[in-house]
Amino acid sequence: MRIAVAGATGNIGSLTVAALDRDGHDVVRISRSLGVDLVTGDGLDDALTGVEAVIDVTNGPATGRDEAVAYFAAATRNLLAAEERAGVRHHVLLSIVGIGKVDGNPHYAGKREQERLIAAGPVPWTIVPATQFHDFAAMVVDWTEQDGVATIAPLLVQPIAPTDVAGILAEIAVGEPRGRYVDVAGPEPQDLVDMARRTHRARGREVKLVPTWSALFGPSMAGNVLLPGDGARIAPTTFDEWLAGQR
Numbered sequence: 001m002r003i004a005v006a007g008a009t010g011n012i013g014s015l016t017v018a019a020l021d022r023d024g025h026d027v028v029r030i031s032r033s034l035g036v037d038l039v040t041g042d043g044l045d046d047a048l049t050g051v052e053a054v055i056d057v058t059n060g061p062a063t064g065r066d067e068a069v070a071y072f073a074a075a076t077r078n079l080l081a082a083e084e085r086a087g088v089r090h091h092v093l094l095s096i097v098g099i100g101k102v103d104g105n106p107h108y109a110g111k112r113e114q115e116r117l118i119a120a121g122p123v124p125w126t127i128v129p130a131t132q133f134h135d136f137a138a139m140v141v142d143w144t145e146q147d148g149v150a151t152i153a154p155l156l157v158q159p160i161a162p163t164d165v166a167g168i169l170a171e172i173a174v175g176e177p178r179g180r181y182v183d184v185a186g187p188e189p190q191d192l193v194d195m196a197r198r199t200h201r202a203r204g205r206e207v208k209l210v211p212t213w214s215a216l217f218g219p220s221m222a223g224n225v226l227l228p229g230d231g232a233r234i235a236p237t238t239f240d241e242w243l244a245g246q247r
Helices: 011-022 065-086 106-119 135-142 161-175 192-202 237-246
Strands: 004-005 027-031 051-055 090-096 125-129 149-152 206-209
Touching: 004 011, 011 027, 011 161, 051 065, 051 161, 051 237, 065 090, 090 106, 090 161, 106 125, 106 237, 125 161, 135 149, 149 192, 192 206, 192 237
Parallel strands: 004 027, 004 051, 051 090, 090 125, 149 206
Antiparallel strands: none
């Protein structure tokens, strides 16, 4: 199949492109750096010529709520309109487990708007909610670290390997649209603070971690909010297996 990946140069995007390539598909890479701008729509019609399915793994800017919602809304509307013109038969969106339960997170607000537009849009769709990735804890530390000290919320998560996510997206894109897919998660729940500590130890870094609900993530994300729902699809790669590759 001819399949386009929006956000193809990002972490998950590049892995998804690789998974599709391995399966022998004709992959179209969509990214601003490659001359296709989702927010303006420039280059979209040419990029989607002959495309049968689109996998959207785009990420929004780290800004406030209004900016995040505006970005995802503009990009999604342009993408869906171009897909309709091109006759695309399947739009696959990578989303996040638990975003409907969390207020105050700008990125989650943007993703909710993205989901709403896709569900109401003209192109048959599948939304794939995934849990946080195995490298999420280290990313949070990178966002908050100052002078060797980082604040981090003690979130309960069930992290998934990015390569597993990419493989699932590639598999779903070639099938029939399913509407909202079951939650996709890794095999084991983990504490985010412990994940960060172990990741940095494996990478040979020392960062003092300060657990708190007063920094980047608040108590609305506590408890089981970010865990997968009943009947979730469990991917095989454990956090320990991923961690072994970080050494």
